[in-house]
Amino acid sequence: MTKLTTLIFMFSMGLIFTGAEAFAGEEEPKIVAADTAWMLISCALVMLMVPGLALFYGGMDRSKNILSTLLLSFVCLGVITVQWTLFGYSLAFGGDVGKVIGDFSFVALNGVGLEPNGTIPHQLFMVFQMMFAILTPALISGALVGRMKFKTFVVFIILWSTLVYDPLCHWVWGGGWISDLGALDFAGGLVVHISSGVSALAACILLGKRKGFPAEPMPPHNLTLTLLGAGLLWFGWFGFNAGSELAADAVAASAFVVTQIAAGAGLLGWMFTEWYHRGKPTLLGAASGGVAGLVAITPAAGFVGPISAIMIGVIAGAVCYMAVVAKHRFGYDDSLDVFAVHGIGGTIGAILTGLFATAAIGGTDGLFFGNPGQLVIQLVSVAAAWVYSFGVTFAILKVLDATMGLRVSEQDEVQGLDLSLHGERGYTL
Amino acid sequence: MKKLEIVIKPFKLEQVKEALTNLGIQGITVTEVKGFGRQKGHTELYRGAEYTVDFLPKVKIEVVLKEDLVESAIEKTIKAASTGNIGDGKIFVTPVEEVVRIRTGERGEEAI
Numbered sequence: 001m002t003k004l005t006t007l008i009f010m011f012s013m014g015l016i017f018t019g020a021e022a023f024a025g026e027e028e029p030k031i032v033a034a035d036t037a038w039m040l041i042s043c044a045l046v047m048l049m050v051p052g053l054a055l056f057y058g059g060m061d062r063s064k065n066i067l068s069t070l071l072l073s074f075v076c077l078g079v080i081t082v083q084w085t086l087f088g089y090s091l092a093f094g095g096d097v098g099k100v101i102g103d104f105s106f107v108a109l110n111g112v113g114l115e116p117n118g119t120i121p122h123q124l125f126m127v128f129q130m131m132f133a134i135l136t137p138a139l140i141s142g143a144l145v146g147r148m149k150f151k152t153f154v155v156f157i158i159l160w161s162t163l164v165y166d167p168l169c170h171w172v173w174g175g176g177w178i179s180d181l182g183a184l185d186f187a188g189g190l191v192v193h194i195s196s197g198v199s200a201l202a203a204c205i206l207l208g209k210r211k212g213f214p215a216e217p218m219p220p221h222n223l224t225l226t227l228l229g230a231g232l233l234w235f236g237w238f239g240f241n242a243g244s245e246l247a248a249d250a251v252a253a254s255a256f257v258v259t260q261i262a263a264g265a266g267l268l269g270w271m272f273t274e275w276y277h278r279g280k281p282t283l284l285g286a287a288s289g290g291v292a293g294l295v296a297i298t299p300a301a302g303f304v305g306p307i308s309a310i311m312i313g314v315i316a317g318a319v320c321y322m323a324v325v326a327k328h329r330f331g332y333d334d335s336l337d338v339f340a341v342h343g344i345g346g347t348i349g350a351i352l353t354g355l356f357a358t359a360a361i362g363g364t365d366g367l368f369f370g371n372p373g374q375l376v377i378q379l380v381s382v383a384a385a386w387v388y389s390f391g392v393t394f395a396i397l398k399v400l401d402a403t404m405g406l407r408v409s410e411q412d413e414v415q416g417l418d419l420s421l422h423g424e425r426g427y428t429l
Numbered sequence: 430m431k432k433l434e435i436v437i438k439p440f441k442l443e444q445v446k447e448a449l450t451n452l453g454i455q456g457i458t459v460t461e462v463k464g465f466g467r468q469k470g471h472t473e474l475y476r477g478a479e480y481t482v483d484f485l486p487k488v489k490i491e492v493v494l495k496e497d498l499v500e501s502a503i504e505k506t507i508k509a510a511s512t513g514n515i516g517d518g519k520i521f522v523t524p525v526e527e528v529v530r531i532r533t534g535e536r537g538e539e540a541i
Contacts, residue, residue, distance in 0.1 A: 217480040219473055278474050288476060325477040337476060 032119035038248035039120050039128055045239025046131035050077055050138055052232025056291070057142045059225030060284070060336050062218055064416025065146045066426035072141035072153060079154055080134040083161055085109055088133055089126050091166035092174050099177040102170050118246055128243060129169070136165055136192045142336035143200035146210050147413050150421050152404045159396045160199065164389055168195050172381070183381035184357055184364060184374070186255065187244035189299025189350040190385040197343025198386050199393035200334060206397045207406050209333035211413050218335075223284055230287035234263055237294045241301040254361055255301035259294065262301075262313035266293015269317020277325070288324075288341060289317035295345035300353040303362035312352050316345050347382055354378030430525040430538060431499045435490040436462070437510040437518040442488045448505040449490075452498060455541075458491040468516035487518060493525055495538055 054073035061069045080088070087107050094102030106112050106126075114121040137157040144153065171178040172191050185191060210218065220226060241259040245252035270289025275281045296316030297309055304312065323340035334340065354375035357366035365371035400406060407413070412420035419425060437445055442459065449457060463484035470483040494502055503520055511517055530540040 217482075219475050219480050219482075274474075274477055278477060278479070280474055282474055284475055285477075321477060328478065 029116040029118065031116045031121060032247070035119040035247040035249075036121065036124060038252065039124050039243060039246065042239035042243025043124070043128045043131055045236045046128070046135065046243065047077075047236075049131075049135055049233050049236035049240065050074065052229045052236055053135065053138055054229065055225045056229025056233060056287070057145065057226075057336050059222045059227075059229065060142075060220040061145050062416070063221040063427060064418055066221065066418065067422055067424055068150070068417035069141070069145045071150070071422065072145065072148075073138040075154065076134045076138040076141075076157060079157055080137060080161055081130060083158055084126075084130045084133050088161055088166050089129065091162065092133075092169040093126075093129065094174075096170075096175045099175075099180065100171065101167050101176075102174055120246060125246065128246075129173075132188060132192060132240075133161060133165055133169070136188075136196045137161055139192070139196035139338060139342055140200045140203060142338040143204040143334045144207055145335050146417060147407050148207060149405060149408050150417075152400050152406055155404065156203075156396060156400055159400075160393060163396060164195060164199060164392050165191070168385060168388065171384070178381045178384065181377050181381060182364075182374075183377050184303050184353050184362070185299045185350065185381070186302040186353075186362070187241045187298045189295075189346045189353070190381055193295050193298060193342040193346025194350065194382065194385040195389045197339045197341070197346055198389040200338035201332070201343060202390045202393040203397055204334045204339075205332050206394065206401065209331075210335060211410060213333045213335075214328065214331070220284065223287075227283060227287050230290055234290055234294060237263070237298075241298060245302060251302050251362065254305075258301050258304055258306060258309035259297055261306050261309040262293040262297030262316070263290045264293070265310045265313025266290055266296065266317035266320075267313075269293070269314035270321045271317070273318040273321045277321075285321070288337070289321070292316045292320035292341050292345045295320075295342055296349035296352065298346070299349045300356060303353055303357040303364060303366075305356075305358060305361060308352075308356035308358075312349060312356065315352065316348050319348055320345050347386075350378050350382045350385075351375070430493055430528060430541065431496060432491060432493045432523050432525045433499070433502060433506075434521040434523070435492070435506055435510070435518065436464070436487050436520075437490070437506075438512070438516065439486055439488045441510045441512075441518075442490070444509040445490060445506055448509040449492060449502060452502055452505060454492060454494065454498070454502070456492070460489045460491075462487050462489045466516065466519070485516070493528060493541055495541065 050073055054070040057073060058066050058070045090104055090106035091102045094105045097103050112122050112126050114123055117125045137160055169191050170176045172185050237259055238256055242252045242256035245255055267286050267290040270292055271281050271286045274285040293313035293316050296312050300312055320341050323344040324337045327334055327340060355367045357364050357374060358369045359365045364374060367375045463486055465483055465485060470481055470485060473480045473482055506520060528540040529536055
């Protein structure tokens, strides 16, 4: 009797539930309070990554350039905020034009109001994406420290964001051709990390080496700052990855969990590889490995499970370390290893997503779960992001080199950019 | 009057200061310095790249003494600063011509 009652109860609940779902489907999209709350927090978390990145980089540079290095990241909070508001958001997320770019429908945030976009206000979606657009050019700055003209850098990030980031963002997230292809990029392996890392490589090749590199030693001047920065990056990355679900739901929780796991595994991957290679475990290695793991899980979060996250993190930590070491063979001066950590780390993440993705979490299987086609799609999208980022960055900097000049004078470089460009010093002891 | 310039390992500063003040010495001047002797430098490791650091951090103590305190000051300093390892430092002894206390204008041993 009791069993029967339970059955009937469950059945009727099931009917009500299905009915409710069908009804919701016909309704206008509605703002969900929980999702909105989580996304507001996520925005703030991602914003904190920018000063975090500034400190991460600042500690690794020499003391005479600490403020200029911090400013290269921090100024993006000003420049890209305005660029995104005026036209960047429209180019990335406006009405699709030929699957390559957005139109001008959202220029000056015209039509970007508080109406629902999914389950959150449209402006909230816009500002969340803005934080990504700010962080990405800031990542590039690590390759350019100690020798680039500040005003050229400001013009560069406006052009770069407009000509590289906004189109790429449209391709992957704004309804462009890469999203049609079915490429998986949960939180920006292609859009943020490959784009910034590969562009950093192009930029540091054109800009040339720091005076004295590599003969003169240029060790980090304050690794305590670097660890503080790495900690803030790690913290903010929860908003970056779990926030990319755009909702406070189970997938967001899964993305959060694998973010932590991959970061921890990346820390170990880099630290043990360096330990084996050089005989000592280092703090800078642990911090860099954590970041490498975070980079690699960025495209994969929301698509992979915990054990896959360990694999992704360990591989990223070890391979990014090797990429840093390889830099010295090739001789380019990617000063703070943006290419090795973000370019290579992002590439590893995007490819491994094609291996480890499982439909049980994100709705799409990768090679290891019986869908080899996904790996092909991932490889195509990676190649597209590499070629486009490298080519356009190269072209932008060629033009800037001919018009404004890229480098400060040798005298200014030797004195240090804090004093010569900004008239201030980080440390007055 | 003699001046001792004592270069020691930084962590030995406290013990050397104790030893000197126990002798009744009333003032010393301390500077953080860098240099190398037979110990040479060391290597540092950043992201897999090895850097050779030639100059090691040391502490230099300057103290001016009456002649009769010099030998015992040297003896106590050696006792306090020695670890028995290479890099323990050195003591340089030089004659001092004149000492002036700025506040009162006193000169010579009175002013030490």
